[in-house]
Amino acid sequence: MQSRARKTPRNLQPPILLEKLDQLGNRFQMIEVRKVLIGNLNTERTHIPSDNTMVVTKDLMQFVTSNCYGVRTLVFQNCIVDEDSLKFMASEEFTIKNRLKEVVLDNIRYDDDESVKNFSNLITHETRCLSFNQCSISFMESVVLEKLRSLNHRVDLVNIGFDENESDPKREIFIEEFKQYSKLVIPMGRVTVEKKTRDEREHPGSWQSIFGPSSAPPN
Numbered sequence: 009m010q011s012r013a014r015k016t017p018r019n020l021q022p023p024i025l026l027e028k029l030d031q032l033g034n035r036f037q038m039i040e041v042r043k044v045l046i047g048n049l050n051t052e053r054t055h056i057p058s059d060n061t062m063v064v065t066k067d068l069m070q071f072v073t074s075n076c077y078g079v080r081t082l083v084f085q086n087c088i089v090d091e092d093s094l095k096f097m098a099s100e101e102f103t104i105k106n107r108l109k110e111v112v113l114d115n116i117r118y119d120d121d122e123s124v125k126n127f128s129n130l131i132t133h134e135t136r137c138l139s140f141n142q143c144s145i146s147f148m149e150s151v152v153l154e155k156l157r158s159l160n161h162r163v164d165l166v167n168i169g170f171d172e173n174e175s176d177p178k179r180e181i182f183i184e185e186f187k188q189y190s191k192l193v194i195p196m197g198r199v200t201v202e203k204k205t206r207d208e209r210e211h212p213g214s215w216q217s218i219f220g221p222s223s224a225p226p227n
Contacts, residue, residue: 047085094126110137128155141169169196
């Protein structure tokens, strides 16, 4: 998958990747796909984007939209979702959003505070389950709760994984507020934010994440 260098960001996937995906689409009935997971399997969970962190781009989301008509669950995991792909997902071209029953955001990063608001467009009246891991209360309030309020929509289930910077009282108050818009809210426990690595010290603050600025406790 395409990596994004911090100083020379790319906003397209490598042609060979899209060719391979097209070949898969022609060979298999991708209309039968119900779950799409996009991202990296990052077992270390350092919360800091490395040089091989996948970048979700507009052309990749266009492929998913054009080929995976039957998708019901969309998962973004350990990846950067760039501004253009978020704008595409907010547009009328992203037709699968009205069929999504479940949305999962796990350790997601984005380009800027303005573009992150477009995550809310993944939530519609069809949404039944939401899962957020390594997220901040500010993200949940400004993006998720605001969208549910505007839709006047109540989902069946919300899974929430808070980062360690959120205090217990804040978490409890927020969960109670979220219960107005979900039949069941399950906190997934605290997420431990690891200390800064050499990589972040050399490349500070390049990306932001849904659990807050890309920082860790001081050494």
